[in-house]
Amino acid sequence: MYLYIDYDKCRGCKTCVIVCSYRWNKVFSETLSAICVIKNEKKGKNFPIVCQQCSKPLCVDACLSGALKKDKQTGIVLHFQDKCVGCKMCVISCPFGGIGYVAEVGVARKCDLCSSFDVQPAVAQCEKMCPYKAIKVITEDKITSEIKKNVEKFLQQFGTYRSIVR
């Protein structure tokens, strides 16, 4: 499972960013969120960035404290905050900028599709709140060639736009 974002539908309102910070800390903030939206206001483009729950996650390899683990059943890359030492190796290793670092707490932060959120059953809050239905939780078998093309198109536009480390 991972968050599929339809970039054509995204209008860059950052509702996902803000609801994500609420889910973690019960406050509203961009820096406490596991998702971020890069904006090019001049050309009217928006590019949300979030963990892709990779099948072979580089962050798990890079993590030396054992704080990251890929759940075999769900495919979600889980982050155990109590084990995290805040070394940022995972942040550096991620090619998508999918992991952030929360300076306030001194640990990494990444999307777990709200599986550890205290409201159960876990529903990805960003998917629920996105007013433009641009975010969807999908399983790997639902990845169509159209989805692949869509993602590629946007990666080309933004891939080298600038480095994505928060």
Added chain:
Amino acid sequence: MKTKNKYFGYTNKYIRVNLTTGNIKVLPTPVEWQENYLGGSGFGTKILYDEVSAEIDPLSEKNKLIIATGPLSGTLWPSSGRIAVISKSPLTNIYGDANSGGFFAPELKFAGYDFVVVEGKSNHPVYLYIEQNSIKLLNAEHIWGKTTFETEEIIRKTHNDDEIKVLCIGPAGENLVRYACIMVSYGRTASRSGMGAVMGSKMLKAIAVRGYGKVEVAHPQKFFDTAVKAQKLILDNEFTEGESKYGTPALVELMNEVGRFPTRNYQQGHCDYVDQIGSQRLQKEFVVSHLACYCCPIGCDKYYFVKKGEFAGVDTVSLEYETISALGSRCDNRNLESIIKMDRICNELGLDTISTGGVIAFLMELNEKKLISARQFDNLDLSWGNYDTMIKLIEKIAYRQGCGDMLAEGVYRLSKMLGPETEYYAMHVKGQEIPAQDGRAQQSMGLAHVTSSRGADHLKGFPTIDETGYPGEAIKRYGKDKLPEIVDGTQPKYKPMVVKDGEDFCAVLDSAVVCKFGTMFPPALYWEEITEGIKYATGMEIDVHKLKKIGERIYNLQRVYNIMCGISKKDDKLPERFIKEKSPSKRAKGHIVYLDKMLPEYYRIRNWDEKTGYPKREKLVELGLTDAVKKIYSK
């Protein structure tokens, strides 16, 4: 929940910058202000009233500029990205404000500040840079003279951070054009009342902000549930889809149909080329992508690009209904590409498109009536619809070149310069150009233009239920017994009550600070929902009644300030055209604005004196504005 004497939803700190001395102070946000004025334009009004004397020249160093957020800014509340800018207006010489969407307000909150007060005047160009605890005045000599787009880009490059939000002026603001605007992150603008000229007079080129913090609310779970519910109410409203797809240009077709689409300087309320400049064509040929402001579920913003023709390659962000009317039909210009081009130029140079179009339309009508000669205006061909001339005029205005120096003063002053025979065609109220509504087709708007605290304006009262007629919403808000008159745009009945309620509600919205979309149109959220949001965000003990009082207090204090500036009943008037000339258009055919019926009733509902237009003593005392009684009654 009020712990240690502070409310949540606020950062409880604000910045005071004195540009004359370079002194920067961080001060606590007064609790008394939060309780009585909420935030945003409420704070701005209070500061103007307390600190800016009514006698001062708005372009002198004694004026102050307030940039303010509110308790809902930076939260999950739908459409809570707006920033309010307040100052004494150089266009109207009375209370002035403007607000803009985008992401500036949340960023300022995340940086840790509720608002910024700018005082004094620098002796060289500067910009204010705010990054968490670091607040600096930096040299802007290298950016002075640059367009708003270049300014934002240079500031972001200088600090090597594309997430910086910039609020800045272009050449128009620097050259003290009386209706210069403030641009916010490329496409958004705080347009009206000439706030850009105030920045220019202070030699303040920009305010840049970057924040990494957070906004905390008093009751997280309750607030979250309320915000989710509010978002759903907006998304479920029947008018949201259209607004979301077409943005404000959707109004071009709708308003033309009811005769409320001002054409040729308000000679009529419709044009016969609506298919050429309307939203259908815009959508089909020019919209590239849809955009939204902070946490907004409507997303009326669009990115437009011209693919072919004379203006191929021109792009712009958020072309609004107002601009299409001002630079389109009001000047009888039917070339949509040229409107896109002019919108872009106005944004770059930092001009309010409503007033700019108002000035040009005024000139074109004077030319038609042979009241001016081309020689006075740099030998330009001022015939209706000549967009080449319009583009040239816009640049002349921004740089005050040639005749642009005169035009930069706005319709009211320009008419004074050109002679009393031009006055009839000067479409303004209290010195501010009238926006894109013809009050003859919508009586409530006719009244709202007059009673707006910042001169002619549609967003202070923002009555919408009699636009094309929304009976469902009218029943919900005002009761079934008031149909059908209340939704009939040509009937004056009930309109004063609608406008008064709208003004109080919008005063709260401008102070909270949230957008009027989702609240006034589509009419989804109303007093109850906003009260809940504010209650759970701040922890204040507040109910609908108390919030209504706050709205009323803010609006009355704006009126008091205007009275101190010399405004009274004599100024609450429309251009004669709306009172004498019957509209020739559609539904409005044969109607005038029935101001003589509505205004006295409006005064009565407000408990303002019908002879003077002053709020009565007992009203001011009731609102806790005892001090104001002395100020206006001992003059």
